[in-house]
Amino acid sequence: MVSTFSFSWKKKTELARLQTEMKLPPHKLITDSPTRWGSKLSMIERVLEQEKAISEILKADKTTRCLVPGYNEKDVMESVVKALGPLRDFTDALSGEDYVSVSYVKPVLHLSKEHLLKADDDDTDLSGEMNMTILNYLTDKYKDPKTDELLDMASLVDPRFKRKYIDGDNLEKIQAKAVSELESLLTVTVQAQCPAASSSTSTSQSLEAEANQGHHKKKAKKTLASFLKTSAVTAAGTSASPSLKEAIEAELKSYLSVPNADSEMDPLEWGQNHDGNFPRVSQLARKYFCIPATSAPSERVFSTGGNIVTCQRATLKPEKVDKLIFLAKNL
Template sequence: MVDRVLEQSKALTQVLSDDRKTRHLVPTWQDIDVLESINSALKPLQEFTDILSGEEYVSVSYLKPVLYLLKNTTLAAKEEDTDLTKTIKSKIIAYLEKNYNDPETQELLDVASLLDPRFKKDYISPENVTRIEDRVRVEMEEIARTEKRPHVSDTGATEKKGLRSVGSLFTKQTPSAAVRVEAVIDAELNSYLMVPVITGESDPLAWWKIHTVNFPILSRLARKYLCVPATSSPSERLFSASGNIVTCERACLKPEMVDIFCSERRSTNGPILSSVGGATDD
C-alpha cells in the first residue's frame, strides 16, 4: 500500500488539489519522507512473507535461512538509511528474536533444517549440532523399534520349545538388538550427512522419495518434520474458503461435500459457489 501511494504521489496530489475540500490531505514532503523510510524497511520483507506463506512446498525448513538473511543482510542497517528506517529494522529484528528465541522452537527449526537436504547443518549453530544430531538419533530409534524392521528386530524368537537343529549348535553369538539398532542408525545418519547438499531450487520431498531406499528410517522422520507449515496462512486460507462455502443458506451441506468443494477451490483458486446451487437439499 505504501509503495503504491509513493508511486502515485503526483497523481494523488493533483486530484486532491483540484478539490477545495481535500486540499488539506495533500501529502507534504515530510509525509513523503516518512512513507519512503517505512517502505525502505518493509518492502524487502514481502518476498520472504510470500515464501513462508506457501502451502505447496516445504516451508518450515526455510525459517532458519530466512531469519539468518533477515538479520545479516535484508534488515542490516545501511549508510543511506534514515533514522526511522534503522529504527524500524532494529524493532523487527528484536521482535523476530523474541518470538523465535524459545528453546523448543529453535530445536524444532534446527531438526527441520537438518532433515532438509538443501541446508542440513548450514544454518545450525555449531554448539547445537551435536545436540540436534543426538535428538535425531533418539527419534530414529523410536521409529525403528516401532516398525520392528527385520534388520533391527530382536533375535530369538522363532524357535520352538524343545526343537533345535544341528546347525544351531554352531551358531555364533550375535550382538544384542540394541547394539545393532544404534549401529544401523549411526550408519544411516552419517551417510546422509556425507551426501552433498542439493541446490536451493530442488524439491526436498522429491529427493527423499528417491533416497527412501538408502535412508529408510531417516526418510520417515523427514516426513514428520517437513510437513509442518512455517506459518498459519494455509489454515487461514482453508477457514476462509470454508466460510465462503458453508453459509447460512448452505448449512445442511454434508462434511464430505464441503471437503470436495474446498479441494476444488484450492486447485482452481477461483469461485466455485455457483456449482453448489442445489446442494442445500442434501
C-alpha cells in the same frame, strides 16, 4: 487519500488521463485490507508511484487539497517501504502451502539478522527503528528452546541446508535427537507392520508350553548334524552385527557427508530419488516437512469454509462441509 479515489469515478477518470499524459504506469490505486499481510505496503508503494498524478488531482479540488502529501509524509512512506519491502518476499514464501516451508525458517532468520535488518548508513531514523523493532520481535518469538529445536531438526533433514544454519553448540544435541527419534519411529513402524507375526509367535509359544506340560515323550537321540547346527547358530548369534542405533548413526553420518543439494531443489523429490541410500533419514524428513512454517495455510482453509457455509447454505452437515472443503482445496 486512497478512499477519495475509491468513491469518486470522476477522480478515477482524471487519474487515468494524467497517467497517459505523464507516462505513468496505468495502475489503479490499492486499498489495504486488515486481514491481508502486505496490502498496506502495496498501497503505499502504489501511492508513491502515482504521486505526481495524485497531487495534481487533489490540488484541483478545494475539498481535497489538504490531502496532498507533503515532504514529511513522503519521507515516512519511503522509510516504510525501505524497511518492509525486502521482508515481503520472504513472508510470502513462508506462507506457501504447495511446498516445504518449515525448513526455510532458520535460513530466513539468519538472512534477516545478517543482511536485511542489519543497520545501514542509508537508513533513516524511522527505517532503522522499524528494523530494530522487527529484529527484537523475531528474536523474542523464536527464543523458545523447543521451537528452536524443531526448526533445527527441520533444517538438518533438508538436504539443501543440513548443518549450515544450526548453532555449533547445538549440533551434537540435534544429531543425537535425530538418532533417538529415528530409533523410536522405526520401532513403532515395525510393531505396527507386524502385529500378526508377533501374535502368531506368542500363540506358538503358548502351544509349545502346553505341549511340554502334557504327556512326557521319550527324548529323541541327537545326531551329529544337530550338534553342528547348534554350533552354527551360536556362532552366528555371537558375531558382531550392527544394532539399529549404529545403523542409524552410520546412515546419518553418510547423509551429512554428501554435498548439499541445490537451493532450488525440492527436498521431497531429492528424498524420493535418494530413498534407497537414506531410507531412515527420508522417513524422518517426511515427519517434519508436513509442518507449515506459518498459520497462513490453515487460515486459507477457514476462509474456504466461510465461502462455502454462507447464509444461504447454513444447514449443511459437518460431513458434507468437510468433503466440499477438501474438493475446493484439492481440485
